[in-house]
Amino acid sequence: MINSTTSPYRILVVEDNLGDFTLIEEFIIERVDFPKIEHANSFKEAETLLAKPENIYHIILLDLSLPDKNGENLIHEIIALSRHTPVVVLTGFSDFEFGVKSLSMGVSDYLLKEDLNANGLYKSLIYSAERQKISNKLKESEKQVRSFANQLNNALEEERAHIAREIHDEFGQQLAGLKMSLSALRKLKNSPEAQEEFINSLVEEVNNSIEMVRRIANELRPVLIDKLGLPIALEWLVKEFAKKTGMSSEVNVVDTPLVLDKIVEINIFRICQEALTNIAKHAQATEIKLDIACIENTWHFKVSDNGIGIPNSLNNSISMGLLNMKERSYLIGATLIITNNLPSGTIIEITVNPND
Ligand SMILES: Nc1ncnc2c1ncn2[C@@H]1O[C@H](COP(=O)(O)OP(=O)(O)OP(=O)(O)O)[C@@H](O)[C@H]1O
Ligand SMILES: [Mg+2]
Incomplete structure (x- = not known):
């Protein structure tokens, strides 16, 4: 059974034949938990429903011969209105070839009305809806x-x-x-x-x-990274920073046997650099600490300060520093965690495993 825990499946059935609609409705109810089924008798009705921004469907089931529109035209118009909702086309035996062609027009699946049963319909709904979810995620990451x-x-x-x-x-x-x-x-x-x-x-x-x-x-290009490796380059960065700002600093480096990839190293260096710039700009801190450790192949880099901490709500939409830090981490497959360093200050922690 489709059992959507977050919201029930919302399905739009565009079908002018009441008998066919009732059958489809029964098949859906048989296999899908608490579906929300809406019915459009014509293209016009479907158009009105799809035009409303609040009407977001998981799937559209579309009969290809409606009184006011049919065939290719109907498909094009419904897809244009669908806002990426998968469209499953219902065709008769005589339209079999057109059903196949409809796939190249952007519909997600086609079903022969004469063969329709609860299982076939359920499978098609699941495949189309899940495929759409994956495709949405892909688009989002692109x-x-x-x-x-x-x-x-x-x-x-x-x-x-x-x-x-x-x-x-x-x-x-x-x-x-x-x-x-x-x-x-x-x-x-x-x-x-x-x-x-x-x-x-x-x-x-x-x-x-x-x-x-x-x-x-x-x-x-921080020369030290190439010459002496990341931990020493970071230690230098923190010491220079402390000298310039007058803050006190502490650096702890434990067990760092592996040499990280240069791209990874330069990105971590830049993240720490931005973390320090933020400390100078916003933290009102008096102390900074850098901890570097490699535990079971996983590197941990931690920049902490004893300042005022990052406010809970940030309203500067043009600020890029934290965003860049996150994106650099994403790029090198690292995890970035930003937390309040109770009782005061901020911790920026980057974790990366070169083998992942
Ligand atoms: N160490 C910190 N202590 C206190 N607040 C911080 C610290 N780091 C960041 N912030 C807060 O988080 C906000 C966002 O930081 P971010 O680096 O994204 O932007 P910014 O420094 O304001 O601008 P930009 O980095 O684009 O020049 C800052 O404006 C500041 O309020
Ligand atoms: Mg910044």
Whole structure:
């Protein structure tokens, strides 16, 4: 028996022949628990029912010869109105070939009226409804993938703009300054002492530029991940963060024997980076803690703070940080859990098993 625990099956039967409708109704009641069956005698009636947004059916059973419309036209119009509800077509023996053709027009199944029985009808209803559920889930996950690709693209563009700004505004200015200093150096050719002092300041300027190039390169791709692995890169990230913000920090790394995939590592690094940015922006915390452990092949990364905690309801619809964290986790097959760190603060925990 179809036994939908969440809501009873709602079925629209579009059939002008009252005898056929009664038979179909009996067959459905025989196998389906508490169905909600609605009846349309004509295309017009079906159109009126389907046009109402509150009328969402699990299945539409459609007789192909109605007084006001039939055949191909009828199928096209009902499918257009169906809002993805599966349509099962009822045909007579004489329409057998058309029944087969109707599958290519988007109907989910066809049944021969002369062969109709409770079992056949039940099977068709179940298959069509379940197939639709799977297809809806697939569409939903395709939508998620598309939206993630979009966000990733936007993030990439933002990052490029940010780096271009840094190169133009800071690095460009430093080079311009160096050029002016070099021109000024020419004027000091008769004073070796002044020249010496000037050269020292030039070396200082060049050192600043080297530091800046390093910083930009590191923003693009944290070098430590490639050189020393994720745990050390994260430890560095947290220590740098603590230095900049004045917060106290604690890092615990336990048993990390495996080397994770580079894509996984960079995504976890970015998630932790966003978690730290959020702590600086919102948490009003004084302490942060990073715990890394690998237990039975499963890695756990935990960033905790002792701040005010994430509010229960978030109303900033344009905020992207948490969403990006979730999507990055999804992309690498990790689980992300965000909880309030009672009595105060937030915990962001990423769990990933490289073998899954
Ligand atoms: N560690 C934290 N402590 C307290 N509140 C937090 C913390 N992390 C996030 N939040 C809250 O969750 C909200 C959503 O965070 P999210 O990172 O998605 O957006 P945002 O930081 O406001 O903006 P964006 O990251 O897009 O620049 C924040 O606005 C903040 O209210
Ligand atoms: Mg954020």
